[in-house]
Structure formats: C-alpha cells, structure tokens
Amino acid sequence: MAHPGFFQRQAHARRNTSLLVFLFLTAVAFITLAVCLVGYLVTRSESSGLAFHHWLLSNHGLLTGATVVVLIGLGSLLRWIDLAGGGSRVAKMVGARPIDPDTRDSDERKLRNIVEEMAIASGVPVPELYVMEQETGINAFVAGYTANEAVMVVTHGAITQLSRDELQGVVAHEFSHIFNGDMRLNVRLIALLAGILMIGQIGGFLLRASFYRGHRVGRSRDGRAQAAMGIIGLALFVIGYVGVFFGRLIQAAVSRQREMLADASSVQFTRNPEGIAGALFKIGLKGGYLDTTSHASDMNHMCFGESARMKFTSLLASHPPIDERINAIQPGMLARLRSRLRDTEPGADLYRGSGPAPVAGASRFTGAASEILRPVTGKGARTSPLASRADQTDKPARKFSDQVGTINRQSEDFALRFLSRLPATFRNLLYTRAGAVQLCYAMLISELSREQQVQRLTLLPSHPVLGSQPDLLEKLLPALKTIGEGVRFPALELAMPALRKLDPEERETLITNVQKLVAADNRVSLFELALTSFLSRHLGAEADRVVPVRYKSFRPVLPALQRLLSLLARAGATSQPDAEALYREAMAGFMDARNGTQPVLEKVTMRQLREALTALNGLSPLLKPAVIDACGHCITHDGKVETREYELMRLVADQMDCPMPPLMV
Template sequence: MNFFEHQDQARAQTKRLVFLFGLAVIALIAITSLFTALLIHYTQGAAVPSPEQGYYWHNFFSLLDWHLVLMVSIAVLVLVGLGSLYKLSQLSQGGDAVAQSLNGRLLNVSMCDVKEKRLLNVVEEMAIAAGVPVPPVYLLDEPGINAFAAGYHPKDAVIGVTRGCIEQLSRDELQGVIAHEYSHILHGDMRLNLRLVGVLHGILLIGLVGEILMRSGRRSRKNGGGILLFGLGLLIIGYAGTFFGNLIKSAVSRQREFLADASAVQFTRNPTGISGALKRIGGFPAGSQLEVANAAEYSHFYFANGVTNWLGGMMATHPPLAERIKRIDPRWQGELTPPNAGADDGRDTETTSTQPNQAAAAFAAAGAVAGVAINADSIIAEMGNPAPEALAQAHTTLAQLPASILDATHNTASAMALIYGLLFTEKVADEQRKLLADYAPASVAKLYHQLLPELVGLPVNHRMPIIELCLPALKSLSGEQLKQFQRNLIALIKADQHLSLGEWCVYRMLQHNLFPPKYRSSPAVTLASCAEACRSLLCLMARQGDLAQQQTAYERGLTALDLPHAPLLPEPDSYPVIDRHLAQLRRLKPLQKPQLLKALMLTLQTDGKVQPAEYELLRVIADSLDCPMPILH
C-alpha cells in the first residue's frame, strides 16, 4: 500500500469512525432519555410496569414524555458537541498543544547535550529524506522509553521523546523509533488521533455532569435523593459511553501500530533498530510508562503503551510487545535487553544505516552537473515510504553542507539570514543589502553579510534541505515577526522587477509551510474538473526542457492525464495563477494525485534527464499538493 492508498484509507477510516461514534451518541441519547423519563415517572410516585403485565411495551413506552425526550436529546447533543469543540479548540495549535500538555520542553540545539543533539540529527535526516518539513522536537522528562508524533498535518507536526528514550537507546534503536513516528506523520494517523481525543472528551462530559449532580444531591435537602439518583445514572451512562469509545480507539490504534512498525523497517532497512528498542522497553524497569497526570488522554499517540490498563489487551492502544517484536524478528526467542546493555555514549557516531557512502556522494556530484534519470513509479512508491537510499542521501547532503550554514539553520536570526541569502541576485545586490539594512533586525543583516559567501557557491540541490532545516526556527517567530519576514522576502524578490523560477520555488516552499491554508474538510475534486490547472502545470514543466522538445514533452503529459492534445501555450501562466491552480489541485482525490505527479515527471524527463533545479520544482509542487516527495537519490 503506497502513500496515496494510505491517504484514501485514512479518509475511509475517518468516515467509519464518524459513523461508529454517531451510533454511540445516538445510543447515549436513547439511554439518557429513557432513564430520565423513568426517573421522573418514578419520583412522581407512579408505578413502573413489569413484564408480567399485559401490553408491557405499550405501557412501558406510554411512560415517555416525548417532548421531554426531545429536550434531553438536544441537551445530550449540545453537551457532547460543545465538549468536543472545546477540547479541539484547546488542541487547535496542533502538535505543540499536545506536547505542552504532556509537559514537553522544546529542544533548542544551542542548549542541548550530546544525546539531545543526536536526537535532533536523526529527526532532521529523516525529514529531509522523506521530503517533509523538519518538525519541532520536544523532550519529556520521563524515565520510561517512549515517543509520540502529534499534529493535524505534517506542516504542524511535532515529535516528542522521553528522557528514557534518548538515554537508553542506541542510535540505530532511536532511529527505528523516530522512523515509526514518521510513519504516523506521513500516513495521516495524527489528525485521526486528535479527533478521537475531542470526541471522547465530549462523551466523557456526560459522566462529569453526573459527578457534579451527585455532589449537588448530597448537599441538597429538597429532592436530594432524586438529584443524586439522576447524577448516578448520568455518571454510569457517561463512563459507559467513554468505555465503548475507548474500545473503538484502542482497536484502531493497534492496527496503525503494526503498520508504523513495518514502515519503520522499510525506511531504515534495519529491523534490529526498532525491534531492539522494543526489547529494551521489555527489559527496562520503567518500561514505556509515562507519569504525567493526563497521559491516558493521549494513550493512542505513543510509540508503546504509556499507561497501565487493568482491562489488559481489550483496552490496550498498542499490541503486546512480544507480538510486535515477533512480527519484525520471527526468530526471536523471548530475550529482552537489560538497562544500559550495549548502550553508547550518545555521540552521533555514524552507523551502517546512516553513514554517507561513496555511491551517494558520487550521485550528488553527478546530478549537480549533468542531471539524472528518474523513475516516476519508484518515486511515487517512495512517497510516505522512503527508501533507505534516501536516508543515506540525506545524511550525505547534510555532511556536505558547510558547518557554518548547518549551525545557522537552528537559530531564528541566522535562519532568516540564510533564507534571505537564497534570494540573492547579484545585479541588485546593493539594493537587497539596503533593503535588509532598513527593514531587517541589525543582527539578521549582519549575519546575512557573514553567511552570503558560503551560500553563493552552494549547488541548487542544497536549497530545499536548507529551507527544511530552517523551518523549526522560523516557526518560533511571533505573528508580527513572520509578517515582517514575509514582507522582506517579497521586497527582495521584487528588487530586480522579475520573479525567477528559483525565487518562486523558495517563496512557495516557505509560504506553504509558514503561512499554510486552513485545513478544513472540503469536497474532493477530480482531474477532469481541474483540466485547466493540469494543463497549466504541464506547460510549466514542458518549458523547462529544450525548445525543440517542449511540444513533445507537453503532449506526453497530456497523454498521461487522458487530456486532448493541444498546442503548447505561448507563455506559461504567471506564478500567481499557478498558485491558484495548486490550491485547486491540492483538493484532488488522494488516488488521483499520483497520476498528476507521474504526468509532471514524464513531461519533465522527455530528454531523459532531470536537472537539480527541475527536481526542486517538482518537489515544491508536490509539497503544495501535500505529497512528501523524497530527496533525489
């Protein structure tokens, strides 16, 4: 199953969950209404019919005041709805809200110890390999070995890791855990998890109202017994609803965990990494337990069971450790790893799975000069499931970046300076410097001058990794700082009165990740309804090749999309028009996006090779469609 099939499955699974929770709410309404009607009837001193009486069901339903049933139904709906909306509004910040509620501390590379820096390096490598923004990383001061990914979308995702995880695991094991979390990011699990938290909170509110009424009933002298009984009933109904809601949550979560384990093995091609992490959890006294008070609320987010459940497997959000290990390592005999056995000192030493090899270095050098052939089907298959070669290429790319630039990506001021430097245009260099002197902070303008010589000589295929590395630092800017940063970017681009393809790629990547559109549910569109937008992108791609082959390239793309052949547009659409087309195409049905991307790749590769700048354009378009295109390898 590829990335797009996972996306389609996630949509279908969301619909099934909505249906199941809808049934749960209907059941709650029915039970609460029935209970309320019977309670009122009972407290008024009337007899409740028994099955021995004739016309039992007729007599039973005659007790119901249907006006009252309607009012109770509306009250339950409003209560569950408001409770869910309240919780979801608390989580509207995405992954940051979850991490902060679990007492996570955002890691800053300038204040990290050796093991924390190793964690950041692993996260960065995997993000660049997979073609997703580098997520902020939070550290939970918990002794247990655990981790989580949270957010509504890869653009606002965060990764959280416990202190026990970075202290007890080797680099390979840590890499396996992070690869598992990236699977949740790439396959749409995070958004589903957040929605589950919201819905369950709404159902739980019925029980909480029952608790409040019970306390009120104890204090009340008048009708205290009735209030107490009503509160007890609501308490039982609410917690029963939460129980069955958690059953659904746990069943869904267990299946997603198996998928994430398999994806982690595929990503790293190192099954001993993730299986080793699971064996360490089994042999560690603290296991994977979290001590924070609200750990149970987010139990389905974690790498392994974070809370103890007295009902065992039925309510467990994760499969048993032994079953997970056995699926990864069928020859496993049950041995577990004791604490600190074979643990390293935390230094980021190169391992088999990450060390830059000669093939990756040679590929990078050759691609930067002559371009490379690409296989559209292979690239599409790797979206959401990056190959180990992509991880090796990401490691090589990071190793090739100057240390000064790599360090600069982690600081807010220097990250802004780096992005400004990517927009450097020699013929208006003085005007750009003056713009920054006038409108950027003095520290940023100074760093721009210092870093520019290093940036000017970098190959094109290093631009996107630099942007991806800068994103966590840039996301920490305040709203007003981000607006000024955006204004400065536009001013630098307009300095020469011309928007080049490279400038558009840089700005588009930043715009989609720092100023993304709201991710509201909207009807999916089809390729047939977006024919004009498709032709516009195909024209843009065809114009990148040799003049003599542009019409052939354009027709090749049209054929791949089953669109009628037509002459190439005299001029490609302006970039603002392309932006509008991308906004429309972002809503394509998941299973139609690979068809579009394949057509774009076929158009681009008519001459047999893809240049680094062309692949950068392809990745920017894929990013705008919410498709993680892996680094070229």
C-alpha cells in the same frame, strides 16, 4: 499483499476519519438513549404511565435528549478549541518542554541529528522537538494537524535508554504517522473522547454534591431531592464511563492497524529491523507508561507504546501486544533478542511484555501487518537481520509517485552528506529566528554582485529580526556558494522549526519581504516562485489548514493540468517540437480520446501556475500519483535532472502535500 503506498494510506486515513465520526455519533446516540431511560424512570410518576418510546417524544424526553447531545457536543467543542493550537498545544498539555536546537545534552543532540537526517531524506520540514523530562518510561508520539506544524515528543527514558539504531527505529515509526495523516485523526480522537467523558464527569459532580449536602443539612425536607440527585448522579456516572469504555474500544480499533503499518514503514525507512524491534523489546522490559501526566489515557492511541495502565487490556489496548509486534517485524526476532539479553545479563528478567511469549520463531500475528512486512524482510527473514540489512539494496522506484512519503538509501546518503558539509556556524544560525530569516534573504541574493546585494537589501524595512542583518548574511552567503544551489530546499527544511517560532504578523512580514526581493528585477525565476510558494504554504495564514478533497476525477482540473504540464514539458525539452511531443505524452493519461489533446501553452504565468497547483491539491489522494508521475516523466525526459527542473518538481510536490525525497541533480 504489497505494502500500501503513501497515497493509499492517505486515502485510508480520510476513510478512518469518516468511520471515527460515525462511531462517535453512534456512541452519542446510545448514551443519549441511556440517559433518557434514567430520566424516564425518575419522572415515571409524572408521565402518566407513558411507554418509553412515547415519553421520548414528549417535552421531558426531547429536553433530556437535547441536553445530553448539547453537553457532549460542548465537551468535545471545548477540547477541540483547546487543541486548535496543534502539536505544540498537545505537547504542553502533557508537560513536555521544547528541546533547544543547539542543546549541549548529548542524548538530545542524538535525537535532533536523527530527526534532521530523516526529515531531509524524506523531504518534509523538520518537526519541532519536545522531551518529557520526568518520564523514565520509553515512549514517543507526534502531534499536529499537518506535516507543516508537526511536533515530536519523546520521553527522557527513550533518549537515554535506547541506542542510536533503536531511537532511529522509533523516529521512523513516528515519521510514518506524519506521512499517513494519522496525527490529525489522533488529535480529533482526543476531542471526541472528551465529549463522551463529559456525562461521566457531570455524574461524578452530582454524586459529590449530594454527598456533601447530605452531610451539611442532615435530615431535612431536602432529603428526597438529595437522594434523587445522588441516584441521577450515580446513573450518569455509570453511563458516562460505559461511554468511555466504548470510546476506548473505538480508540483501539482505529489505532491498532495503523501501529502495525507504522512498524512496517519504520523497517522500510531504516532498513534495520533490529532498531525498532530492540526499542519494542526494551519497552517490554522497562515499560512505556506516562506517569507524570493526567492525560496518559487520552494519549494512549498516539504513543509508540501503551502509555496508560488499564484493565481489559486485550480489548482496550491501542497497540497489539509487544511480542506480536516484534515477531511481525521478523519471525524469530523475539527469541534472538531474549537470547542476547540472557548472554549479556545472566539472570535478568527476560521479558515483562504483554501476554505470554510465543514459541520461538513463530508469529501469532497473521494479519495484514505480517503480509505488509514480507517484502521488507524477504525469504531470508530467519537469517541475521544485520546481514539482511547489508544485503538489501534499494531498487530504484519505477515511478516518481513511488518515492513520495518514503525514505530510500540514496536520499538518506544525501541527507548525511548534506549535514556533514554544513559548517557548524551556518547550521547553528538556522536554529535561530534571525538566522533562519536571513537564510531566506541570502538564497535570493547569493548569485548577485556585492553592489546588487546591498541595493536589494535596502528594500527591506528595518526590524530587529526581519530586517537585513549584514553580520549574519556575511556568515550565510559564503556557505551557500560552497554548498551549491541544489541543497537550498534541505537548508529551508532545517530552518523551519525556527521560522515557525515567528508570530503570525512576523510571518506575514517575512513573506512580504521575500516578495519584495523577488520583484526587484521584474522577473520571477522558478526558484523564486518555489521559495515564495514554500513559505506561503508552510508559514501563511492557512498553513495549518487541511485541504479537503474537492475533485474525484481529472475532468474538472484539466485546465490546471494543461498549464502545469505545458510548463514542465517546455522545461524538460530542448526544442519546440520536443516540447509538443513531451506534452502530448504527459497529457495522454488525462485526456479523453474523443477530446484530443490541446497544444502546449506558449506561456504560463506564475499566478496561473500557483492557481493550477492549488486546484490539483484538491484532488483525491488516489488521483495525485498520476500527476506526480506525469511531471516526473517531463523532467527525466533527457535522462538527467537539472537544478531548475528539480526545484520545479519540488514546488509541485510541496504544493500538493506530497513529501518527496531529494532528487539527484
């Protein structure tokens, strides 16, 4: 069984969302019936001996059921609204603080460097980083509704106790959750569980109220009412927490397989099984529980390892046992890690992980994740993982779509070279709001003469952050010339955390200013289109909105495909006949033989292209690979990828929410 690709995992995440809603509604139905049963027993004398199913349809029954559904819905809705702020709201909920981009703390800088390398190598904006300063356990999670506004939260224990390779394994695991659409599911799961918990909270309140009033009034005529309130409160308390028990079961069922997939992806991204295995081993030794937040159990399914202590661990755990995860990464890995610990720390407590240790070299986990990892570890899995890492070479992806949502050796090398070439002053400026804004302006005027640059910048209204700042531009423009135009998008990805700190009005003003600079010469280059589209997609009013699936076949989007592939065919060909032939090849997989292929369009306006990409983003995830591959076929037609072709390809991938590693220009 091959490792499922980006598009298959995206489709699976959408199916999981539907499954989650179904399971939640089922839990609500059972809880409602249970509360109605309590109401039936309490009002039995008033209901003239009606059977339960008849009582359900009476005024009492309907009112009770409706009240329960409204309370659960209200609990979920309130938490849903509370978490509308996305990843940053979740980070603040658990008491994490943002990591300053130019932090002087060596451990925090190590984390930032790893995250930036991985973001650039995979073609996604750099997530905002947070640290839980008081947490000594080893854990991490990502949160948000889309990759545009993802945040990564890491405990202090993780950044101080893990080596660079181990921390890289954890970061790669979390990047997999960003790619796969797991973050959105995780945040929704917190909200749904909050609704189920509402009934138990009301029961607890009634119990405390009856106990308090009983002490205040003693023996009075209200005694029976207090007793009834206490009984109802106890029943609701029990029912509520039975609901939570089943909610945790749902949480575990949805989460376990995704954790194994993320472990597998981490090995693929880093090509170093020992990194993530070592991190898991240290969690087994030292623990990963979140002890300083009351939301530890809410976050359990989101974290790298178990974040909350609970009974019935084998049933309710959101992650497979650590020993299973380690040996699924590579058979015998756990025995080697134990042996290494025994050699370096004689007499150490070898393992405090979950469950009994398996026989050395044998994995108790024989499910999908073990199969998923087989192509990564290969037949030589029992040899030294360091040797296997050195022997592994990345085979070039046969299709462009195979590269989406991945990190390969070439893209990793590109990221390392890019970051090493950035002057320190330039890089530090991208961490500030003003510097990130000026970068957007600098990329549009860097090829102009000095006089033209000054003239263009006069179009921008004065503003302390969003206006032209010549002193910052003087530091950015020379560096852009030195680095070259092929790395403009990676620089933008590096600046995204700072740009996301702009408030909505400032974001709108930035996009307007960029459009003014683009329109100044009455023509729009491919890069200018790509830049304005990138900023609108990641900073616009709908940047955090998840695009729903609108089309499950290519037929409704054929006009959009014709426009996109006409533009790409003309960009990838040197003559009109070549463009016609290339266009026919690219469209062959989408057109019905009876309809034939329309001729290549002579002109595609920027507005038409943007509308076409918006339509194509509404395709089902399983249909998008064909579009990406057709575009890739056009730009590699002549055996090389020019800068303008890369920028066009990057525009297509970005607007279709398909993170693509940098191409070799």
